[in-house]
Amino acid sequence: MKTKRFLVIAVMIGMAMSVNAQEASESKYGADSVACVTNLSIYGEAYKQWESNKFAPESISMEMVKAWREVFLNCPRASQLIYTRGEKIMDYFIRTNPKDKDAYIDTICMMMDNRAKYFPVDPKTGGSQVANIMGRKGLLIYTYNKNRYEEAYNVLKDAVAMDPSQLQGAYIDAYFKATIDMVNNDKAEKMTVINVYQELSEVLDNNIGALAETEAELVAAKEDAEASGDADAVSGFDKQIEKNEKNININKGVKSNLDNLFQPYASCEDLIKVFSAKMKETPDDVVLLKRITTILDKKDCTDSKLFLDAAVRLNELEPSPEASYSLGVKFFKDRKWSDAATFFEQATKTDNNDRKYRAYRNLGMCYENMGSLSRARDIYRRAAQVDPTNGEPYLLIAMLYAGSAKQFSGEIESKAVFWAAVDKCLKAKAIDPSCADKANGLIRAYTAAFPSMETIFFNDYSEGQSFNVGGWIGETTTIRAKK
Incomplete structure (x- = not known):
């Protein structure tokens, strides 16, 4: 009986909303401020009690839900807590009454719409929070009922269009999953997955x-x-x-x-097939050309004729750092280092940090392949400045150092490059745990090339002593013996 009464309350919100929303006063506490404040107090205290009991099902209060409903309907401007706490209440109903979840999901949607209407501004930042609210609405729809993927997809699509910077990771994840559901159920073409x-x-x-x-x-x-x-x-x-x-x-x-x-949509064969048809239809569509070059680059499908055609056409229609990057990739694949470097240099002027980072990284590789190691290191350092949380540039510098061992003569000098290389590997994994496996592999290889304790001793050095690596490296490191 209690569950049914809760359900009636949730459904009644939908029935009463169209009438009571119009009657609600423009003031914060509605037309009847005394009743609003009273209900705020009743549901607020009861909610805190429920919260203190870790939202245990047996401690939820019918009086709390009734009071919350009155506040929601009659003084929706009173507080944002009406909506954040309302989410928790509806979550309880959905978990305990799964067969009636759609009614509660509808109530959540109504709550989100009201929150966006009455609290469009984020009190912390002073900026709009509507996209964030709508993103959460889409997430909750998809989380509670994956069969409502089309509704979630449309809500999340609109949220991205409003302001993508407001979208949290969970919203983005739900949007892409809902997009895949749309394609798998023949409600959108495969290109939609690629675009999204x-x-x-x-x-x-x-x-x-x-x-x-x-x-x-x-x-x-x-x-x-x-x-x-x-x-x-x-x-x-x-x-x-x-x-x-x-x-x-x-x-x-x-x-x-x-x-x-x-990944299932990302084989080069599939991408080229889909993109080729699209490019044939609209060969001068700059947005499409950017999409083709960006995704084919990410998925390492740059050996295709389609990539070259799109890159060249994009550069003709709209010369830009992005177009230059695509041409740089093509010349890089063809081992035309100087030509590739020219285009990657132009590509570093992009405002897109991810593309800027990759442009610098690839530019450094061009100089490395041309034998200009010092210049390559300078470029890798620029890449590290663009993305300070990425350990890859330090691993690239480490490999530069280790690869130049033959340039140095002397038992210690030729081994010192490996100390400097290990230093860079240690820094790489310290700032970027995702590269730890690769860094550790390089460290094992380089420490095996350290000089023995005897070699260090007979050259009048001692372990732990500072050592300046000369030549183009010009860095101070610490002497270490092979274990």
Whole structure:
């Protein structure tokens, strides 16, 4: 009986909404402020009690739900807590009454629409939060009932169109899964998956790029605080850096999941087949050409004629860093290092941090292949500045150092490059745990090339002593013996 009464309350919200929403006063506490404040107090205190009991099913209060409903209907401007707490209430009903979940999902949708209507501004930032609210609406629809994927897809699609920067990782993940459901159920063409994949990849790349810039600013501010001896400020920056790094890893995790979900649609054969047909229809569509070159590059399908045709046409129609990058990739594949370097240099002027990073990385590889090792290292360092959380540039520098051992004569000098190389590997995995396996593999190889303790001793050095690696490397490292 109690469950049925709860269901009636949830459904009644939908029945009463059209009437009561019109009657609700424009004031914060509605037409009857006394009743609103009373109900706020009743449901608020009861909710806190329920929360203190870890939202145990047996401790939910019927009076709380009734009071919450009255507040929701009659003074929807009273507080954002009406909506965040309402989510928790509806979540309880859905979990305990799964057969009636659609009625509760409808109520959640109504709540989200009201929250966007009455609280469009984020009180913390002063900016719009409507896209974020709609993103959450789409996520909850998809989470609670995957059969409503089309509804979730449309809500999330609109949220991305409003402001993609507001979308959290979970929203992006749900949007892509709903997109795949649309295609698998013949409600969208296969190209939709490709388009949404690129769109969301760009959102995540921009998020990661913005967070990387924030990280660099925080690290610089922390260094200033350390120099001035402000311990409290240093502690504060450490917490901000930790939070920022957590957000970077979340975005990278979502991006990795997106790549995995896209994999069944990402064979070069399938991509080329789909894109070739589209390019034949609209060969001068700049948006399409960018999509073709970007995705074929990401999926390492750049040996195809389609990639070259799209890259050349894009550069003719709209010369840009993005077009230059695509041509750079093609020349790189053809081992035309000088030509590739020219285009990658132009590509570094892009505003897209992910593309900027890859342009610098590839430019460094061009100089490395041309034998300009010092220049290659400088470029890899630029790549590291663009993405301070990426360990790859340091691994590339490590391989540069180790590969130049034959340029140095002397028992110690020729081995010192491996000390410097290991230093870079250690730094790489310290800032980027995702590259730890590769870094550890290189460390094992390079430590095997360390000089023996006897060699160090007979050259009048000792383990742990500082050593300056000469030549173009010009770095100070620490003497270590092969174990």
